[in-house]
Amino acid sequence: MLRSASGLLLAACAAAQSLDLPLTVEEPVGVPREGEPVTFGVPLPKGLLRDVKTLRLLGPDGRALPAVFSAVNHWPGDAERSIQWVHCDFLASVPAGGRVTYRLVSSPAPAPPFPGLDVEASAEAVRVRTAGLEFTVNRAGALLAAPGLGDADMLLRSDERIYRLSRDPRSQLSVEQKTPSKIVIKRTGSHVWVNGEDKALDSVARFTVYAGRPEIHLTYSFINRQGQRMSDFVRLDGLWLQARLSAASPPTRVEQLSAEPRREGWFEAGGVGFGLKWFWQLYPKAFESRADGIVRLELFPETARPQNIYAGVAKTHEILLSFGGGRLAARLDHPLYAVAPPKWYTRDTRALGRLVESSAEAIRPGYWPLVRAYDDWLAASRDAVLAKRSRGFTFQGRRYDEYGMLNFGDAMHKLVADDRRPDYGIHWETEYYDFPHALFLHFFRTGDMTSFRMGVEAAAHLADVDISHYEVVPGRDGAPRTGPGLNHWTRYSNGEFISSTSWAFYKNEGLFDRYLLTGDLWSRDVARLSSDFGVSYDGLDIHSNTRSIGHGLFAMLKAWEVFGDRKYLDRANWIIDCVQAWQDGDASRLRDLGSRAVWSERFRGGYSDQSWMYGIALEAMAQASLMLQRPEMPGYMRRATDWIFANPREWDAERRLFRNAPVHAVMLTPGLAYIAETSGEREYWDVARESFERQTREARVTDRLKLFAQLFRNSQRFPWYLSVEAPQDMIKSQR
Known part of the structure; x- marks a missing residue:
C-alpha cells in the first residue's frame, strides 16, 4: 500500500539527518574541465x-x-513551507571523458568560501570585480567595458538602417542575482536608430560572472x-x-552560412576569447576581427539571406x-550537468508526482521486461527524431x-x-504536445x-x-x-498570422523542467509569461479540442507549484468546475463561470468524440485529483471514460480497440x-494494460517529433502502476 502522510513525514525527518545524495558530473566530449561553473537543481522530499x-x-x-544553495520553491499546500526544489x-x-561524483549532504560544518566577488551598482552602471577580471555594464552608452575590450555594443541592421542598444534612453539596468558565487546583471531595452526614437527589436541581456573566473557569460534575447x-x-x-580591441589582432573572418562544415564557435582576438553557443546549429553566424581593431561576433551576418522576424518572435x-586564456568552446556547446540518480527524482522525493524510475528494483518482476521494451521503443524513436x-x-x-x-x-x-x-510552404512541429x-x-x-x-x-x-x-x-x-506551424508562426490550415485561439497547442512544462534542472532564467521568464496567458485567456475548448482540458491544467498546476501564486490554483479549479458543468449539462453554470464552451446534449457525461484526446485530459485530471484532493473528481473522470466505451464510433468492444486513432491508445493508459484505482473496477485496468502491452509489443518507431510527444508524454506515467509503489489491492492481476 502507499505510505501514509505521517509515515512520509517521519521518513523525511530521518532523511534530513542523513541526507547523502550522490550527484554525477560526466564529461561528454573528451575535453578536460577545471573549475567550470555549474548550476544544478534537485528536488527534496x-x-x-x-x-x-x-x-x-x-x-x-x-x-x-565552495557552494551556494538557494530555495527555488516550496511544496504546495505544505504549512511548514518545506523546500521542494533547490539550486x-x-x-x-x-x-x-571522465565521471566524477559529488555528494549533497546536510551538515552544520562550515563550507569554504568562494574567491572574492564585489559589485558596485547604481541606476546608470554596475561594476564587478573578481580575481583576474573587472568590468562595467552600463545602462546607456557602451554596453560593456572590460579588459582589452571597449565600446561594446549590439548593432542591428534593418532596411539600411543601423539600430544600437546603446542609443536607447529608456533601457533599464539592475542586479538580478547577487550571491557569493555569482552576479547576474540584467539589462532590458531596445535597438534604437540614430534619432533616439525609432526602434527595431527589444532585448533582454543578462551578464553572469562567477567568483574567481575571468569570464563573462552573456545571454542575449531579442x-x-x-x-x-x-x-x-x-x-x-x-x-x-x-x-x-585594445591589443592588435590579425584580420580574420569566419562564416557559418549553413550547417556544413560544422565549425566550433570559439575565436580569439586581441587576447580576448569569444564564444557563441551552437554556432553551426544556429546558422547563419560569423566572426570577424579587422585591422582597425574592430571585432564582431555576428549572430546574423550581413552576408546571409535576410530573415523576417515576425511579431511575437524571440x-x-x-x-x-x-x-584569462584557454579554449572554452566545450563549456558552451557541451556544458557540465550535475544530476541525481533517477530514483531520487521519482520515488525518493515524489516531486514529480506518480513517476517511477525504470529499474528492476522499482518495477514488479513480471512487468520489468515490458517496461524495458517500452524504454527501448522510446529511445529508438528519440534517436530517429534526432x-x-x-x-x-x-x-x-x-x-x-x-x-x-x-529551426x-x-x-x-x-x-x-x-x-x-x-x-x-514548410510546416514545423512547434514542440507539439510538449x-x-x-x-x-x-x-x-x-x-x-x-x-x-535534447530536452x-x-x-x-x-x-x-x-x-x-x-x-x-x-x-x-x-x-x-x-x-x-507553417514556417513556425502561421496557422497550418490557412496561412493566417495568428497564434492559437484555444489551449489546443498550449505547453510549457518543458520550460519549467529546464529551469528547475539548470537554473535557466529565460526559461523561467517565458514559463511565467505562458502561464499568465492561461490565467488571462479562456482557451478551454472542450468539444472540439478536448486536449485543451489537459494542457490548461498542466500549465496551471505547474505554475502554482513553482511560483506559488494563488491565481494559478484558482484557474486550475476553474477549469475543473467548467468541465464538470459541461459533463452535467449545466449550461447555466457554464455561463456563470464565464466559459466559452457551448454545450451539446450528445456529450452529456463525456467530453467530446475525440477519444485519443481524453488521454491528455484524464492524465491532467488525475494529477489534479491527487494534488487538490477534490473527492468528486474520480467519479467525473469515470463518467467521461464510460462515455467513450458506450460509443461504438469510439470503442470497438469486440476487438478491444479505440477506433479513433488507435495509435494513440497508449496515451489513455495512466x-x-x-x-481503475479509484473505482475498484477491473475493466479500466484491463484496457489500460492491454493497450500499453500491445503498442509496446508492436514498437512502431517514429521519427516525427509530434507523434513522439503524443506517444510518450502521457504514457511514461503508466509504469508507476506496474511498480512496487502502486496499491497492492488495486490490481488483482499484478505479476
Missing part, C-alpha cells in the same frame, strides 16, 4: 528542509566545496514586440556584438567572453535541414508544394543524458519561437503558436489506470 543553511556539497575526496552553484572539475498586425515584421539584415543566444535533423529534406528543388537560427530544436512536420494553396517535457520525463526516469541535452535544445526553441511574446490583442501575450 516534502518536510525535509525549510531552509538551505545546512546544505553542503562534498567533492570526490569527501571535503566540503546550487559550484565549480566542477572533471577529466576528459524580441519583436512591434506591429499592428501579427503579420508585421522587422527585416533582419544583420545583428552583431561589436567592440574595439531568439536567445549565449555568448562567452574569456579574459537523426532526421541532419538527413533533411528537399522542398521546391532546394535542400533543407532542421538546423538554423529559428534548431524543432522538426519539419510536412511540406505543401502547391503554391495555389494558402498553406503552401516534446521537451517528454524528453525530460525520460531523463528523470532513466538518467539518459541524451534526452536531457534543453527543444526547450530553447519552445521558449523563443513556439510561444508568442507579443500579441496585438491585449491579454494574449504568451499564447502558443499553432501546431504544426488515466484509465487511475480510474
Whole structure:
C-alpha cells in the first residue's frame, strides 16, 4: 500500500539527518574541465528542509566545496513551507571523458568560501570585480567595458538602417542575482536608430560572472514586440556584438552560412576569447576581427539571406567572453550537468508526482521486461527524431535541414508544394504536445543524458519561437503558436498570422523542467509569461479540442507549484468546475463561470468524440485529483471514460480497440489506470494494460517529433502502476 502522510513525514525527518545524495558530473566530449561553473537543481522530499543553511556539497575526496544553495520553491499546500526544489552553484572539475561524483549532504560544518566577488551598482552602471577580471555594464552608452575590450555594443541592421542598444534612453539596468558565487546583471531595452526614437527589436541581456573566473557569460534575447498586425515584421539584415580591441589582432573572418562544415564557435582576438553557443546549429553566424581593431561576433551576418522576424518572435543566444586564456568552446556547446540518480527524482522525493524510475528494483518482476521494451521503443524513436535533423529534406528543388537560427530544436512536420494553396510552404512541429517535457520525463526516469541535452535544445526553441511574446490583442501575450506551424508562426490550415485561439497547442512544462534542472532564467521568464496567458485567456475548448482540458491544467498546476501564486490554483479549479458543468449539462453554470464552451446534449457525461484526446485530459485530471484532493473528481473522470466505451464510433468492444486513432491508445493508459484505482473496477485496468502491452509489443518507431510527444508524454506515467509503489489491492492481476 502507499505510505501514509505521517509515515512520509517521519521518513523525511530521518532523511534530513542523513541526507547523502550522490550527484554525477560526466564529461561528454573528451575535453578536460577545471573549475567550470555549474548550476544544478534537485528536488527534496516534502518536510525535509525549510531552509538551505545546512546544505553542503562534498567533492570526490569527501571535503566540503565552495557552494551556494538557494530555495527555488516550496511544496504546495505544505504549512511548514518545506523546500521542494533547490539550486546550487559550484565549480566542477572533471577529466576528459571522465565521471566524477559529488555528494549533497546536510551538515552544520562550515563550507569554504568562494574567491572574492564585489559589485558596485547604481541606476546608470554596475561594476564587478573578481580575481583576474573587472568590468562595467552600463545602462546607456557602451554596453560593456572590460579588459582589452571597449565600446561594446549590439548593432542591428534593418532596411539600411543601423539600430544600437546603446542609443536607447529608456533601457533599464539592475542586479538580478547577487550571491557569493555569482552576479547576474540584467539589462532590458531596445535597438534604437540614430534619432533616439525609432526602434527595431527589444532585448533582454543578462551578464553572469562567477567568483574567481575571468569570464563573462552573456545571454542575449531579442524580441519583436512591434506591429499592428501579427503579420508585421522587422527585416533582419544583420545583428552583431561589436567592440574595439585594445591589443592588435590579425584580420580574420569566419562564416557559418549553413550547417556544413560544422565549425566550433570559439575565436580569439586581441587576447580576448569569444564564444557563441551552437554556432553551426544556429546558422547563419560569423566572426570577424579587422585591422582597425574592430571585432564582431555576428549572430546574423550581413552576408546571409535576410530573415523576417515576425511579431511575437524571440531568439536567445549565449555568448562567452574569456579574459584569462584557454579554449572554452566545450563549456558552451557541451556544458557540465550535475544530476541525481533517477530514483531520487521519482520515488525518493515524489516531486514529480506518480513517476517511477525504470529499474528492476522499482518495477514488479513480471512487468520489468515490458517496461524495458517500452524504454527501448522510446529511445529508438528519440534517436530517429534526432537523426532526421541532419538527413533533411528537399522542398521546391532546394535542400533543407532542421538546423538554423529559428529551426534548431524543432522538426519539419510536412511540406505543401502547391503554391495555389494558402498553406503552401514548410510546416514545423512547434514542440507539439510538449516534446521537451517528454524528453525530460525520460531523463528523470532513466538518467539518459541524451534526452536531457535534447530536452534543453527543444526547450530553447519552445521558449523563443513556439510561444508568442507579443500579441496585438491585449491579454494574449504568451499564447502558443499553432501546431504544426507553417514556417513556425502561421496557422497550418490557412496561412493566417495568428497564434492559437484555444489551449489546443498550449505547453510549457518543458520550460519549467529546464529551469528547475539548470537554473535557466529565460526559461523561467517565458514559463511565467505562458502561464499568465492561461490565467488571462479562456482557451478551454472542450468539444472540439478536448486536449485543451489537459494542457490548461498542466500549465496551471505547474505554475502554482513553482511560483506559488494563488491565481494559478484558482484557474486550475476553474477549469475543473467548467468541465464538470459541461459533463452535467449545466449550461447555466457554464455561463456563470464565464466559459466559452457551448454545450451539446450528445456529450452529456463525456467530453467530446475525440477519444485519443481524453488521454491528455484524464492524465491532467488525475494529477489534479491527487494534488487538490477534490473527492468528486474520480467519479467525473469515470463518467467521461464510460462515455467513450458506450460509443461504438469510439470503442470497438469486440476487438478491444479505440477506433479513433488507435495509435494513440497508449496515451489513455495512466488515466484509465487511475480510474481503475479509484473505482475498484477491473475493466479500466484491463484496457489500460492491454493497450500499453500491445503498442509496446508492436514498437512502431517514429521519427516525427509530434507523434513522439503524443506517444510518450502521457504514457511514461503508466509504469508507476506496474511498480512496487502502486496499491497492492488495486490490481488483482499484478505479476
